Each structure stands twice: as C-alpha cells, then as structure tokens.
Amino acid sequence: MVTNTQTNPTAVQGCLDDLGTPLHDVTFVIVDLETAGGRPGAQGITEIGAVKVRGGEVLGEFATLVDPGCAIPPQIQRLTGITTAMVHDAPKLASVLPAFFEFLGPDAVLVAHNAPFDVGFLTAAARDLEVPWPAPAVVDTVKLARALVPRDEVRNHRLGTLAAHFGASVNPNHRALADAQATVDVLHALLSRAGSLGVTSREELLSFSAKVPAARRRKATLADGLPAEPGVYVFENEDGKPLYVGTSGNIRTRVRSYFTASEKRREMGLMVDLAARVTPIPCATALEAHVREIRLIAEHRPRFNRRSSRPEKIAWLKITDEKFPRLSVVREQRADEATYLGPFRTMVAARLARDAVHDVRRIRQCTTPIRAKGGTACVLAEMDRCDAPCIGGITQPDYLDLVSRLRQELLNEPGSIVNDVEARLARLAGQERFEEARAGRDALIELLRGLDRHQRRAPIVNNPHLMAARPRRGGGWEFAVIRHGRLAASGASRPGQDPRLTIEALRATAEAVATPPAHRSAALEEETEVLLRWIARAGTRIVETDAPWVSPRDAATRYLDDLDPVVRRAHEAAAVESRLLAHPGQGRATTRQSSSPRSNPASRSRWE
Structure with missing residues (x-):
C-alpha cells in the first residue's frame, strides 16, 4: 500500500548564510524492515514500512508485506505477528524493491533505527536482484541518540525506550510501518536537540555522530559570523598565536565541521580545545587561498599543521664549481657558478637521484680536493666505476668534457641516462637481484621528478610578468598574475562581465616583485609548484607574458609518464578535463565563455 500526499514545496530565496541545505528543506525517508532472520541474503524481507517527511510534514507512506520465499520461523512469528500464511499471497521482493526505491527518490536521506541492519538487507537484496542501489545518504537514529x-536520561537507546521518552504518537510494535512512524517522532526530537548544538543543515547532520565533548560543541560559536566564502581560516590561541591554518570553499561551514564528530583526527580535537578564536581571510580565488595558506604556514609554523610547508625540507642536486666537479646534495642554492637541479622534496629523494646518476656515469664521488697526481685510488676506481681523477686517471679537460655532457643530459634530455639505468636494472633482474632493481627504479623516478620540476619551473621563475586565466564553473574567469614564480595578484570576473576590467585592475595593483638571482624563485618553492600546476591544467590561457612561455615536452616528463603511475594518472585526469572543456554537456567541468583571453606565448598581449 502506497499513499502519497506530497505537495510542491514553497520556494525560498536563499542567501550566503544558508549555504548547505537547511534541515527544514531536507526530505527524509524513515524505513523499517521486518525479516525472517538476522542475516542479509540468508533470510528474506517479510515487510517494508516507510514514511516520507519534510519540514515536519508527512509527505507519504509506503507499506507492504513481502513474500520472503521461505517459511517464517516460529520465534519471528511470535515477535512480529507476521505468519507464513500472511505472506503467502504477498508480492515478491523483485517487484517491491524497485517500487520502494522509487518512493525513496534521488535526493532523500534514508533514516533507520539501527541503520546497518536495514541498509544491509536492502543492499544485499539489490545486489541479488540486480537492482541498482541508489546509495542514499543514511542517518542512524541509534547513533544520533x-x-x-545521555544514559542518565534513558536506560537504553532502543526504539521503544526512546519513543516512550519523547512521547511518540505511535507505539512501536515490531511491525514495519508502526516502527517507522515511531522513528519519525524520535528523529524530530533528536533533530531539535542537534539544532541547539548548531546542526542546522543536511551536511552538518550527516557529519554529526558519536561522542563529541560538550565543551568542544560549545566552541561551535567560534564559527558564528565567519564568512560563507572561499578563503583561509586561522585557529588562534588566547595569545593570538596560530594553531592551525586551512583553506575551504566555504570558511564558515568548514570551521563548523571541527566541532562535530566528522572531525576524527585526535590532534584536531586537541587543537580545537586550545583555540580561542578563528580569523578568516576571504580570497578571490581558490588559487589565492592555497598560496596564502602556504605562506602563513611557512611564516608561523603552526603546531597542528603536520602536512605543511617546511622550506628547509627541500633539497637540490648540485654540480659543484670545482676543478673536478662532482654531484652534491645541498639544502639551498648559493650565488656561485655551480649548476643546481631540482628542487627535490626531501634530502632522501635528492640522494636517491644522485645515486641513480652515479650508477651509470663515471663522475667522481669522493669529497677530498684533488691537488696532484699519485696516491691511492678509491674503492670505486678499483671497481671501475670512476675514472679516478684523484690519481691522474683522467685529465682535467677530458673530465670537464664528461661533466659538460652530463650537465646537458640532466638539463635538457635525460634519455641516455634513462636508457643506461634501465639496462642496468634489466641486468640486475636477470641476475634475480630484484630488490636492487626495485631500488634502482625508485631512484630513477626520484631523479626524473626532480629534473621535471627543474625544467618546468624555469619559464616561470625567469619571467618578470605572466598573467594567465582559467574559466570558472558557472561562467566567468579567474586570473593570476605571476612574477618570478610568485603570485603577485589574483582576481575573478563574473559571468557576463567584461574581463578586461579585471585584467586592467590586476595589472595596476599587482605586487612589485624584485628580480631574484638567476634561476631562483621569488617565492617558496611549494608556492611556485602550485602555480605551475594551476597553469598546466587544461583550459588555462596565457593572457600576457614578458618572456616566451615554454613547457618542455620531450624532457623528464616524457619518461615519467612510463615510469611513475602518479604522474600518469595526473596526465590522464588533465586529458579528461581537456575533453570536457572542449565538448560542452559531457560533464561537470564543461565551461563555455563567449569572450576569452587571447593567448600569445611570445609577447605581452592585450585583451581583444
């Protein structure tokens, strides 16, 4: 039996304060099942009862007996009152389940008391009958209760106990519809209590569960008054010292989530306990928010930013400026004549990269100065892995020629190094030295990652002025002004707005960035890397540039595609996005704009 009294809801004008779906606009379908046993798939469903509600109003009910295809055990008959004879002429689940899913609808939140039991039976039935499972959001009133x-208020959290405690209009009696109707009243009582703790939207309800200390819930007032805008938020202690820096597309909603059980990280709970205020920093674009986060973390070193920017972690592979140069791993670039490659994310990664080169190139590894011929050769020379300049095994001009060729390989075309390393790995594998081969492959990947960053960053750090644009979902453009690898300005134009106005404003107000030493970034390397990824995404256009924009195609990236699955997945994702941008109507990322930045990679251009 299905009755439906649903009416069209009244349209309400929303505002920024109402981002998220208010609970009074959420459709809940409260369901209860009676079964012939306790194991999904082993015993069938005997009855389904459900009530659809929104804003406290009942929109419809669904109730039917179901033929489980087996005899109902005596103990289940005594508990529910449903006998085998009662379900003899009832419809089979194959016809009932699609009808119930239709009643559920695409956007409703499914509610049940002890939801894992009911949802377990429904998902098992959908799988067995090959009926598509709608995968609704689920609220368990047991967990909510x-x-x-608290236990000093009720002796347990069974449905009958809660229904009596809250004065439900229907007494649960182990029949599906009656139990669902009782659960409706319990749900409304629980939502009222949750509302007093700041849970006012669908999103907050779905993230609210289990035990959160009352003192932490009371701190949810720290989110009051925060802007519902994209940007950065900073948790601070009583002394104003930053504890944690984060970014979000909606500052208020994100900060509120820290005071619910959706935040499961223990250290974040401690951070919230110490926090006295939250400082918001609204940003024009998500790119600006990301960059501000990086800068703030590097400046303040917040205690709770574990995955944070630590400039001292990065390393460089240096071809030293000596009579007989060698490869060295260093923390920073100096104002000398040496060649620096990288950055590498850690010293360990840089050392692995150096090892990959040492395995196939006969460059010296000893650190002692070479003054004259003679002496004792090192172990590497005895193993024929070095030309031994320390004992005069190679002249300086010949050695410098070897280093020059190596520098050219590393800077421009590492193909010969890759081939030589792979040949070595094949020999190791043929000798069943698989651990060594695997370590050698990992070292090669680290080398290529560092070289890839070096080659990609050169055009951006050497460019005094670059403006790029990306289409925004929903229309309009977001812009970034980048100078010597540093974000100097960011802004966005609205749909239908002439983007030239935004371009002129950004050009006039962008930060003046001093020219850094050659091949160095004017920003933290992590910031430069973020800007590079933003530019490389499909759909980005170069608006104007003071220097040619060159993105290498046949350098390290070419080999990373074959060796590194992380890079390959990133490139595949970019290809998908490119197709979506090119073909409207094929995905969420589809964007169309009547006017677009004119791309000119060789010189500064105007919007036309």
Missing part, C-alpha cells in the same frame, strides 16, 4: 541522549 547515543550522541544526544
């Missing part, structure tokens, strides 16, 4: 109704 455990978080909101």
